[in-house]
Amino acid sequence: MAGGSAISGLVGARVHRKEDRTILTGTGRYVDDVQARGMLHAHFLRSTVAHGRITSIDVDEARKVEGVVRVFTGADMSAITEDLSFAQPIPGLHSPSYPAIAHDVVRFVGEPVALIIAESRYIAEDAAGLIEIDYDILDPIMSTTAGLADGATELFGDVPGNVVHTDEQLFGDIEAAFSQADHVVEQSLDQHRWACNPMETRGGVATYETGSGQLVYEASTQTTHTLRFLLAGWIRQPIHQFRVTANNIGGGFGLKFSAYREDVAVCAAAKAVGGAVKWVEDRNEHLVAAGAAREEQLTLQAAVKADGTLLGLRVTMKLDAGAYPINPPATVYAGLVRTTLPGPYKLPAYHFQHHIVATNKASYISLRGPWAVETLVRERLMDKIAETCGISPVEVRTRNLITLDDQPTKMITNVTLENVTAAETFQKLVEMVDLDEVRRQQEAARAEGRLLGFGVGTFIEPAPGTQEFWAAVGFPFGSEPCRIRIEIDGKVTAFTPQTPHGQSHETTLSQLIADELGVGFDDIRIVYGDTDATPFSMLGTGGSRAATMASGAAVYGARELRKRVLEIASHMLEASVEDLQIADGVVSVKGAPGASVPMGQIAMGCWLAPDQMPPGTNTEMEFVADYDGEGGGFSQASHACWVEVDQQTGKIEVQRFLVVEDCGKMINPAVVEGQVIGGIAMGVGGMLLEHSAYAEDGQYLTATFMDYLMPSAPELPEIEIEHMEFETDKVVGSRGVGEGGTVLAPAALLNAIDDALAQVGRPRITETPITPTRMLELLGVIEKE
Amino acid sequence: MNTREITVTVNGRKRTVNVEVRRTLADFLREDLGLTATHLGCEHGVCGACTVIVDGHTERSCTQLAVQADGREITTVEGLATGDGELHPVQQALRDNHSFQCGFCTPGFVMTIYGMCEDKKAGRPVPCSRTEIREELSGNICRCTGYQSIVDGTEAALAGTAGKES
């Protein structure tokens, strides 16, 4: 492998996960498992109206309940906290700040209006039932259209016209593109709200030590350091007296990237009562209040030549931001969609306009590939172009894709593409599928009255992306640190700012370090989730960065320590560094196994008696590496999806799902496959089952798992994966795969359904989710209501 | 407070405890007995994270009251692996197949799959095909994995379980 790391044994193997013993025996420590002496329990009372002014709140009866320690109204809370503000110096961004607990206007069903601290959750909920609140009801804004309408009620004084942000950007000569076009192909998509719904909801235990003034917040978060610096100011806690920790985390999917008003209130409450307070969001609260994603409406207009060649693209997007901004600012989502949308295709001209609109809903949040709609609309557009030009979905892509031979090249959005193999994964996919056979089977099925559909898609995943890419988006790329320590006995502890919650970083980072340093896999421990111990990073676990960034930091850190160990050993063994090797924690001279020294002996010398170590050597057995990503890069994949549509019931069965993916060098194929399959499951569930739905009056309709339908095992197909591992000359050739499945699967799936619809002469999908009802409406079997 | 004394055998150990009558079995196991392996993903019967074995059958612990467990025998995930750290064969099969990611749903799946293996031992019908396994797992929700690896692990666990000669 060109220029590669000292990777040898473990990297690339299906190594058993370190995490599994803990999770399979139930010995993990999730937030709700924390039981501290004297710990109190928090419960939020939440608004039952979508938009209203609180005219009175009476908490007297609640305060009298035995076992209730404190009740905070919005005013009480605002007296001890600052309003949350995610405002950033972004031109045109209207990012209203807001209190931890509402005390004036409520803006969505589920907004916290009081916080009860009691001896048990049961008692806290009893007390909540006794609080009386009166509201003056205001008009709720329940769609972007309503929000943008002339004379619409404004949600905030400082968000004129409910427009949180609007912008348009032009790349290339769009007018010329359209004037040269043989066809103008149009498409629109109205995507519904759906949500992350990690199996562990949000939550945290805040513990305030009144003597020292220290506050510890053990949270279910994807990013301890960011949570800490955001919260510190809002809860008026000196940051050096504030520690944020995270242990086991039951999934995040983007949700747990932000800091939330509940975090603020729980931390402030712990300070106010002087002890430990636990808040664990229940599923009902989670569905109502934690926020949801993906609610975007896009229109696309493509200028194409008769042969399907793309000339230009005009896109508008309206994003339903819900009421309150969180981290990151909504401009990041718009920037991501805009920047990524051209994807791996040659596009000479591009115009993108967006409106981010405030509505009376829970916050718009990140969900696994928050930019995903770009792939969904682009890949569906490609199919429509194919249809318009009378070519196949394969041909239209092949004609427009950027191949390795075309690279390096720049996307129209000014992002350099290099080593991007989307076209190659697509080629491989096409080789694996006999398209003629697919069409023959469809025809045979139709003769029996059955309807089969087939769809494909391809994309690039900024995992981690590049400096240029993130600059275009408007978000820092950031380097990644890792602190590694060779302990006194030669075993290794590594500290990462990652906050893994299912991604298996304890395993993958150990594999990398084991191979680099020559120590046993079981002799390495990965420490994460503690702002007192881990080096700072703003990003934590998210954006599929770890495969490149955290891996790189670990590799560089291990490499530096290896160098130090070998230099010392070279003196001790009187051999040149080049002649030494490390295996199983023992340094030896190649070909002379007798001449060896255990790493533990070197480490002990370095820690206890550095002055007795060979002069001129570096005896620091701890090193913080910082990895810049070597320019970063992209993952890529192509998907093919086969569906059967039941024309009587409207049910859609995904019969087969094929993935060709390339995330570079796989550290652990089992982990890669887990991410890919889990991601696809989420994408399929999002399109067919899940819906975070509101009634017109702003009431929330899917507040239990009986109504918010998560896919279960029978709803999902077996997924076949073909790996490609394009290798570059970078030290770390691994790219992320955490989000891609969720990003691309909806496109392949909807294309397959559209393909089925086309066979019976029916129009394409323009709205999601594709419920059985919608499917029969699309098929013309039943009338739309 | 409205309480009652109950006697329950949990993971082979008999416990006599005074519980508030409104407490769910799940909260009793987690909070009163400190057995936090049993997780709560929804508290309304849908997600299966709280699945335990009660008198030989898989049941939700969030949809029954602790007082109802009086006189009954309960097994939780804590009751599977032996003290010396050896995984139960079901757990080992799931580990071998990289079945899980974040681990939150995991105890519920382990108990559901353990229940299937116990059924097999007792000569009761168990799922055979992957499709049947998927149906049998439909009462447990996992947000991370897409289930395929869990189906792999279940197949392996069932294959490694000897059934009663019938």
Add this chain to the structure above:
Amino acid sequence: MKPAVFEYVSPTSVDEAVTALSTTDDIGDVKVLAGGQSLVPLLSLRLAQPGRIVDINGIENLSEITEEAGVVTIGALVRQAVAGRSDVVRRSIPLMAAAIPLIGHGAIRNRGTVGGSIAHADPAAELPTVAACLDAELVAQGPGGERSIRAADFFTGFFTTALSEDEILTAVRIRAAGPGTGAAYEEVARRHGDFAMAGVAAQVRLDGDTVAEARIAISGVDLAPVRASKAEAALAGRTIDDAVLDEAADATVADLSPSSDLHGSAAYRKHIAGVLIRKAVRTAAARARETL
């Protein structure tokens, strides 16, 4: 999501239970607790806040399944899973045996009871639809003694039944299916194990090639399970073919006016009711033929 305070009693006889249900002084609502698979979630969501819970699980003789003189009696406390595995049920009430695997998931059926499902009267649930289809007799006991209620009179509306507050359902009685009878339960749910958007219970008795008797009930299309009398009439005395099935289904569907929700529109439910009637009757008839 934690239950509110209530008083808990666990009687060991039906009489004691009835007493606990009827002496309610200032207690407020009193609720029977059977399998708890519907009630406990409602308690946790605080959608139900009864003053007293009467847990009937400790009552001994409510868990039996017996067959006598062509009538099967299923105790109210029989777990759905037990009923589903019971030889008596499989032989004599094949419709119930077909319906039970469609209820939720294994762990739900291990705890949920036959009586609880019927008393809960969810219009989308399987067992109330089976009871309606087979003209089950529902045996109730209250302070005034025991009475038997016909299914047609039992399901009075949305989650409501003819049981009075101080009565408990003790058993379900269903006439055993004779030779020449076949049954099928067909439904469409969003996911495996979900409450159906609509379902159809059908039991067909054949006399040679002609239908001697057809019983059909539909779930999910009204406030309570609906008997498809027009379809039953349309099938009686006929040989089943596509035209007859169409006639039967169309006759029934025309009368339905289901409501819409997030999971299925009214038009959708109406449509699939017709689809499912055809499917269920066809399957039931095929099974009937196998027994001949």
